[in-house]
Amino acid sequence: MDLDVFVAAHQAQWARLEQLLGRGRHLTGAEADELVALYQRTSTHLSLIQSSAPDPMLTGRLTQLVARARATVTGTRRASWRDAARFFTAGFPAAVYRSRRWWIPTALLSTALGILIGWWIATHPEVQGAIAAPDHLKELTRPGGQYETYYSSHPAASFAAQVWTNNAQAAAVCLVLGAFLGLPVLWILFLNMANLGVGIGLMTSAGRLDVFLGLILPHGLLELTAVFVAAGTGLRLGWTVIDPGPRTRRAALAERGRAALGMAIGLAVVLFLSGLIEGFVTPSGLPTWARIGIGVAAEAAFLVYVFVLGGRASREGDVGDVEEADRTATLPTAA
Template sequence: MFVAAHRAEWDRLGQLAQHAGRVRGPEADELVRLYQRAATHLSIVRTEAPDPALVARLSTLVARARSAITGTDSPAWREFGLFFARRLPAALYLGGRWWVPTALAFLAVSGLIAVWVATNTDVQGSIAAPEQIQQMTKPGGAYEAYYSSNPAGSFAAEVWTNNAWIAAGCLLLGVLLGVPVVFLLWGNALNLGVGIGLMTAAGRGDVFLGLLAPHGLLELTAVFVASGIGLRLGWTVIDPRGRTRAEALAAEGRSVVAVALGLVCVLAVSGAIEAFVTPSGLPTWARVGIGVLAELLFLAYVFVVGRRAARMGETGDVDARYAEDTLPTAV
């Protein structure tokens, strides 16, 4: 029914794309309009009913129309711009149905652990001796000294490398049915909950949050994104949604690579904030404000720019001309 309803539009788009060099005036406007509609159709088909033959047909058609509109030259700077303007935000936005629930679950678990630790002296005693806890939570103690333990430049590089490895692990190990991702998330939730709980029990929870918030908002969001996309990759192994597992994993894998490259940049920003802003002499409201601003900019990039790109048919995957050839299969 869907194919029958739109076949005429697709055939017309194919004709216009084939003769793009002679298209002028109203036909040029028609070419752009039909291209946008076909890109939307491709997005719908990929999401709702991913028939491999139809996806391959529409992908080729959309790629031909895009080339006809923009020209055949594709310099590196243009691909670089398209990646950050459309493909990356679309991949982040479409992955939101996985990483947003992951974030909510993580925060709920961390909060429960923090309350448990802060209100239970027996639990605190099982974590460390009272003298050790005092050394960690006192003014200038381990929790505070951590952020100024090394020169800012080397500390930023160290933090960025560590977080990049965690994000890469969440993304790539997701293919193992998502099990390693759950363990990585649990370890991070446990550490965060224990830290907040111990500092709160010492009457210094506000200090801990003031140190965590500037960089932690963006840093944790990057971890949530990596974990959610990794879990989606694991679910693809279980349910390839009408595709062969090889085809599904290839498509998801390319999106994973796009997200990984984007998170490298996000974590570089959070690492710089952690090294230069968190331990700085700025008042707490200013440090937290910088962290909140960075987080809001990232969320706007995902849910405003990414939503617009997704509506244009972007999925975070590469152009059809760079992807693998797909043979029609019976479903």
Template sequence: MDIDVFVAQHRAEWDRLRYLVRHARKLRGPEADELVALYQRTATHLSIVRSTAPDPALLSKLSSLVAQGRAAVAGSHNPSWREFGLFFSRRFPAALYRARMWWIPVAVAFLLVSGALAAWVATDVSVRGQLATPEEIEQLTAPGGQFESYYSSGPAASFAFDVWTNNVWVSAGALTLGVLLGIPVIVILLANAANVAVAGGMMASVGRLDIFFGLITPHGLLELTAVFVAAGLGLKLGWTVIDPGTRTRSAALAQEGRTVIGVALGLIVVLLISGVIEAFVTPSGLPTAARVGIGVFAEVVFLAYVFVLGRRAARAGETGDIDASQVGASAPATG
């Protein structure tokens, strides 16, 4: 493509868009429609230049103009609170609901694997012997031992932050590393399943399985669900690399990647809630039934959020991706 010819052909449109952007507050009727049309056309010009003749000066000029046009089309007010509300009321729950066929099987497989491993540890003394010495097992499982004291090992606020940070890193890894064909996600899941199974199996071996569930259930339901969601989306991202469907691989990865980033931001809030429960409810003096009830309530609220609000948003056409006006136009393609 001849850059000079391209610029000469479209300079009048760009100048007109620049004029309309400057007077966006005063536009009415046809001029407002013209602003939208010229913004979309210029965004397409930007995509064409990027893909066929990436001239740095022209790219900078068009990028700035498109950004100004987007701001004028979207409105000059700060949309952050509106976007925040839309994200948590529509996009995030819709993304979770649409990905349910990925993370629900992950949850089932995780529970089956960890349950089988826990039963093996609990019933086979030789397995326990390979994992720890009798003294270490005693330190872990005894009343007031390491498993119980862990949840009150530090100030509640500090403990909540540490737990939250760790869980965010685990979930972020499961989400983003899925692009490597999903293999790291499976490794993360197996490691977490083994950790849960060993602790549960050790506690069950000394007849204290009720203590195990009494301590892990309040926060663990929501925490593990967040990990399952992250792993499911990570595997979905990995599968997109293998089979992008009718989209080009780059377009499919871009769309799924944007959704993954959105889900990661939403899960930060979910994991913050589970971290607060783990720090303030799990080690509290509340009766076991009350602590477990709080955990079950949090889980039920989350599932209702996904399967009621998320299903409604998904059926209304929400995909979990960002607004189309914020994506930018794509260059026309054939085939």
């Protein structure tokens, strides 16, 4: 494409679009129609220049012109409480629901790995000896030892805030680093399951597995589910790099990346709730059955939220992405 000829042929249209944009809201009906038509043509011109004869200065000028025209045509929209309500009642649960084929297997396999590590440690004294000295292991697992006092060693509010911050960071890392083919996600999952397996193994060897489960289950059910959702979504994002499907890799990553970032916000709220349980319920004086019952109820509520609200929103076409008007425009591609 001869860029000089192209510019000469369409310069008048770009100048006319700039003229119409300069009038602000004082446009007649005919001028508004003209503005829309020129916006569409200029968008096409920009795409052609970017693909055939990229020129930094011209591309920058037309990009700014198209952005101004788009803002005028579509109007500006501010986030509102309605957007937040839609996110938590449709967008977030739909995104979690649609990624269920990734996070459910992730949860099952990870849990099996944690149990296997726990069994291996519990049945092999030499492995326990490699973890820590016998006196230290006894201090960890004895009644009133470090495993039990861990949840009550700090004020509940500050402990809950610390737990929430750490878990939210881990979930966000899983979501963001999933684009690196999912490899960092697998490592984070392994570390989490290894820590869980060590606790299971050591407390089982001390004959106190019931105490350990009574401490871990109240908050652990919801907390681990959130981590599994983040990890599964991160792995899905990593697989999109390999196999984007019928869309371009850029378009597929953009959609699932936006959904993943939205899920980071939703999972932060879920982990905040699990942090409250860990800070105020786990170390409380409630009977073990009551503490576990609260954890089971929180987990059940989350699953109902995902599979009922999220399933319904997904069937209505919600993919957990931002509103269509807020997405970057894309050119049509051949199937």
